[in-house]
Amino acid sequence: xxxxxxxxxxxxxxxxxxxxxxxxxxxxxxxxxxxxxxxxxxxxxxxxxxxxxxxxxxxxxxxxxxxxxxxxxxxxxxxxxxxxxxxxxxxxxxxxxxxxxxxxxxxxxxxxxxxxxxxxxxxxxxxxxxxxxxxxxxxxxxxxxxxxxxxxxxxxxxxxxxxxxxxxxxxxxxxxxxxxxxxxxxxxxxxxxxxxxxxxxxxxxxxxxxxxxxxxxxxxxxxxxxxxxxxxxxxxxxxxxxxxxxxxxxxxxxxxxxxxxxxxxxxxxxxxxxxxxxxxxxxxxxxxxxxxxxxxxxxxxxxxxxxxxxxxxxxxxxxxxxxxxxxxxxxxxxxxxxxxxxxxxxxxxxxxxxxxxxxxxxxxxxxxxxxxxxxxxxxxxxxxxxxxxxxxxxxxxxxxxxxxxxxxxxxxxxxxxxxxxxxxxxxxxxxxxxxxxxxxxxxxxxxxxxxxxxxxxxxxxxxxxxxxxxxxxxxxxxxxxxxxxxxxxxxxxxxxxxxxxxxxxxxxxxxxxxxxxxxxxxxxxxxxxxxxxxxxxxxxxxxxxxxxxxxxxxxxxxxxxxxxxxxxxxxxxxxxxxxxxxxxxxxxxxxxxxxxxxxxxxxxxxxxxxxxxxxxxxxxxxxxxxxxxxxxxxxxxxxxxxxxxxxxxxxxxxxxxxxxxxxxxxxxxxxxxxxxxxxxxxxxxxxxxxxxxxxxxxxxxxxxxxxxxxx
Amino acid sequence: xxxxxxxxxxxxxxxxxxxxxxxxxxxxxxxxxxxxxxxxxxxxxxxxxxxxxxxxxxxxxxxxxxxxxxxxxxxxxxxxxxxxxxxxxxxxxxxxxxxxxxxxxxxxxxxxxxxxxxxxxxxxxxxxxxxxxxxxxxxxxxxxxxxxxxxxx
Numbered sequence: 070x071x072x073x074x075x076x077x078x079x080x081x082x083x084x085x086x087x088x089x090x091x092x093x094x095x096x097x098x099x100x101x102x103x104x105x106x107x108x109x110x111x112x113x114x115x116x117x118x119x120x121x122x123x124x125x126x127x128x129x130x131x132x133x134x135x136x137x138x139x140x141x142x143x144x145x146x147x148x149x150x151x152x153x154x155x156x157x158x159x160x161x162x163x164x165x166x167x168x169x170x171x172x173x174x175x176x177x178x179x180x181x182x183x184x185x186x187x188x189x190x191x192x193x194x195x196x197x198x199x200x201x202x203x204x205x206x207x208x209x210x211x212x213x214x215x216x217x218x219x220x221x222x223x224x225x226x227x228x229x230x231x232x233x234x235x236x237x238x239x240x241x242x243x244x245x246x247x248x249x250x251x252x253x254x255x256x257x258x259x260x261x262x263x264x265x266x267x268x269x270x271x272x273x274x275x276x277x278x279x280x281x282x283x284x285x286x287x288x289x290x291x292x293x294x295x296x297x298x299x300x301x302x303x304x305x306x307x308x309x310x311x312x313x314x315x316x317x318x319x320x321x322x323x324x325x326x327x328x329x330x331x332x333x334x335x336x337x338x339x340x341x342x343x344x345x346x347x348x349x350x351x352x353x354x355x356x357x358x359x360x361x362x363x364x365x366x367x368x369x370x371x372x373x374x375x376x377x378x379x380x381x382x383x384x385x386x387x388x389x390x391x392x393x394x395x396x397x398x399x400x401x402x403x404x405x406x407x408x409x410x411x412x413x414x415x416x417x418x419x420x421x422x423x424x425x426x427x428x429x430x431x432x433x434x435x436x437x438x439x440x441x442x443x444x445x446x447x448x449x450x451x452x453x454x455x456x457x458x459x460x461x462x463x464x465x466x467x468x469x470x471x472x473x474x475x476x477x478x479x480x481x482x483x484x485x486x487x488x489x490x491x492x493x494x495x496x497x498x499x500x501x502x503x504x505x506x507x508x509x510x511x512x513x514x515x516x517x518x519x520x521x522x523x524x525x526x527x528x529x530x531x532x533x534x535x536x537x538x539x540x541x542x543x544x545x546x547x548x549x550x551x552x553x554x555x556x557x558x559x560x561x562x563x564x565x566x567x568x569x570x571x572x573x574x575x576x577x578x579x580x581x582x583x584x585x586x587x588x589x590x591x592x593x594x595x596x597x598x599x600x601x602x603x604x605x606x607x608x609x610x611x612x613x614x615x616x617x618x619x620x621x622x623x624x625x626x627x628x629x630x631x632x633x634x635x636x637x638x639x640x641x642x643x644x645x646x647x648x649x650x651x652x653x654x655x656x657x658x659x660x661x662x663x664x665x666x667x668x669x670x671x672x673x674x675x676x677x678x679x680x681x682x683x684x685x686x687x688x689x690x691x692x693x694x695x696x697x698x699x700x701x702x703x704x705x706x707x708x709x710x711x712x713x714x715x716x717x718x719x720x721x722x723x724x725x726x727x728x729x730x731x732x733x734x735x736x737x738x739x740x741x742x743x744x745x746x747x748x749x750x751x752x753x754x755x756x757x758x759x760x761x762x763x764x765x766x767x768x769x770x771x772x773x774x775x776x777x778x779x780x
Numbered sequence: 781x782x783x784x785x786x787x788x789x790x791x792x793x794x795x796x797x798x799x800x801x802x803x804x805x806x807x808x809x810x811x812x813x814x815x816x817x818x819x820x821x822x823x824x825x826x827x828x829x830x831x832x833x834x835x836x837x838x839x840x841x842x843x844x845x846x847x848x849x850x851x852x853x854x855x856x857x858x859x860x861x862x863x864x865x866x867x868x869x870x871x872x873x874x875x876x877x878x879x880x881x882x883x884x885x886x887x888x889x890x891x892x893x894x895x896x897x898x899x900x901x902x903x904x905x906x907x908x909x910x911x912x913x914x915x916x917x918x919x920x921x922x923x924x925x926x927x928x929x930x931x932x933x
Contacts, residue, residue: 138878272879275815275855282814343805415880464880695916717824726905728918
């Protein structure tokens with residue numbers, strides 16, 4: 070068979086603004102115009118930027134979203150394969166190149182990859198399938214209606230069959246159809262089934278490469294000392310002594326920007342990472358901290374309480390909350406505190422960058438390949454096509470790897486030293502430098518009538534805002550009310566925000582503001598239920614006509630035998646939330662063992678709309694719960710202007726022996742797929758606190774909680 | 781600096797290094813095997829577990845010189861073709877998410893099963909509590925170890 074080398078790309082148009090509108094524009098000329106080269110492989114044809122078919126029937130599907138454990142490495146190809154009509158077990162999955170032109174946004178945040186890409190991926194798969202069907206029809210000289218695509222081949226009504234490999238050259242001459250028919254949900258054979266992930270075998274034998282595993286020729290290793298006190302400026306450092314350490318080549322001042330603030334550091338560059346660390350042990354930096362060393366949790370908390378007295382900016386309003394409170398006799402009020410949290414991906418932050426006069430290259434694990442390209446292009450005034458982005462598997466991200474700050478350090482050090490630079494943060498760096506999940510104070514108040522019906526509720530969030538960390542604008546944005554359910558049928562309901570600006574950097578952290586706001590909101594709803602002497606689930610159901618919330622709540626009650634009377638020494642708590650479209654209800658069962666209260670079982674019912682890979686949704690929920698438990702038990706403390714917890718010995722992550730039984734049920738639904746990467750996390754702290762109340766009658770309103778110190 | 785002879789996965793490699801350089805960095809940066817992972821550097825997380833003369837150790841805490849003359853097995857040397865019972869069970873139960881800690885998890889689980897072929901739930905928790913997983917794969921680790929213990933290989 071004649072080799073084919075043309076490639077066709079379906080163009081994606083991008084719209085200005087925060088969100089990328091994914092347009093679907095077929096390759097009008099149908100001439101396979103080469104926009105960018107994905108694989109220099111002359112024996113195959115890329116029917117579009119996601120689908121490559123070889124004359125030997127090999128199918129390669131390109132996965133355009135970096136993998137950090139969320140499982141889209143498998144679920145994106147599943148969507149393509151479903152419409153393409155190929156056997157998912159037989160396809161090869163390859164990471165795509167980083168190219169906003171070809172793929173739109175490749176950023177993996179907010180559980181968006183499936184949610185935002187589903188329709189586009191289906192069309193990509195369907196368009197290629199239609200081209201192959203038409204190719205078969207042309208070969209057989211019959212109408213395309215008589216051609217059916219199935220398992221990597223096209224079959225006609227007389228039973229004759231041509232494999233995709235046999236058809237690909239002919240298909241390559243055709244233009245992509247503009248509106249290919251999509252399969253009905255009832256016709257799905259891959260979507261909704263627990264397909265095993267092809268990245269997993271790479272992760273059981275050391276084969277998977279993470280950013281930290283990459284080496285490039287001539288590379289130097291860097292470890293950077295940064296001011297323990299946030300925003301400290303470099304006054305002086307003992308360069309000459311550090312240069313005496315064997316293997317150390319350079320000692321260079323550097324900086325990185327985090328949401329508007331330059332953060333300084335001094336880097337030790339050496340032949341290997343161990344030598345860089347030895348140099349850093351000898352390095353002494355004098356920092357100018359300008360009084361910031363006096364900042365501690367106590368200052369922050371008292372500032373938050375003081376700020377909570379302000380009216381705040383209105384983020385949501387229904388009815389007349391002001392009037393309701395003015396005339397109310399009995400106002401119920403509670404305040405909830407949460408601490409800063411570190412992301413703690415197991416793979417420490419790292420990046421390799423080489424900047425030369427004519428180009429820049431990046432190697433590493435990132436949630437944001439397009440962002441790193443833009444950054445390098447802008448900073449070093451290079452055309453975007455002179456910036457090479459090589460992204461790898463990520464050893465966890467949780468939002469931390471959406472930032473480009475570590476690549477910025479590596480780039481700066483590369484520019485200054487001339488060598489490719491690999492920066493690796495130590496665990497202590499990761500833990501103490503941030504950016505972090507924001508701390509918050511949530512003040513909730515409500516009015517109930519004589520029948521125990523909530524007539525008014527106000528939830529005030531006092532917190533920093535990720536997108537507004539510097540500058541004079543003090544107006545709170547809607548971002549900080551994330552997770553506060555406004556679906557409860559309360560006639561007068563308001564959410565207010567009081568923006569705080571602090572020099573401690575914050576960023577996106579798995580489920581973002583949901584991780585603090587849902588704790589407050591769902592604990593407060595529980596407090597109201599108890600005040601009204603009503604059952605916690607029934608109280609919620611009585612205030613909800615939202616069908617998805619009702620369904621998951623009713624299901625979790627049934628799965629956990631909620632209405633059965635509690636055994637002595639046990640308690641149950643419930644919480645609900647919506648995150649990235651997914652609706653979920655969670656019940657935590659606790660037991661008292663001596664002085665310790667122990668969560669023994671966590672049951673979650675989740676509605677994610679159409680479910681792509683149920684095993685991945687379950688895995689993500691399990692992971693979210695474990696991360697939620699760690700955040701319920703631990704937090705960062707700010708003392709003398711710095712983070713007190715340096716490593717896992719003082720900031721213990723949940724260990725296997727502390728992990729309760731976790732059960733997750735997925736409710737099928739016809740709604741388009743929702744994001745599933747953060748579900749289960751926001752509800753952990755409130756469901757646990759509510760369970761503790763159920764058992765002990767004691768309210769937890771401050772995180773982290775100490776389950777050994779309640780009874 | 782000193783010449784240190786390391787035997788890793790059956791192959792001898794002579795490295796020229798600071799004798800205090802932890803085995804972890806010798807394996808990664810000088811031997812060139814990157815399956816063994818760095819995460820905390822203080823022996824708290826277990827991502828760097830390798831077998832030293834058959835016993836699971838945290839390679840971030842062992843000076844390279846202390847490993848000289850001993851048999852070091854890393855994740856790359858646990859089996860050929862991903863065929864160790866623990867690896868097969870890890871794939872069957874779809875344990876890893878990001879996968880970063882799982883070299884340490886698998887090496888720890890393999891050592892556990894060698895010492896206790898049929899571990900109880902408590903023994904699994906006790907042995908595996910030394911390895912952290914931020915993705916929260918613990919429920920699946922438990923299942924996979926149970927499954928591996930039943931495999932006859």
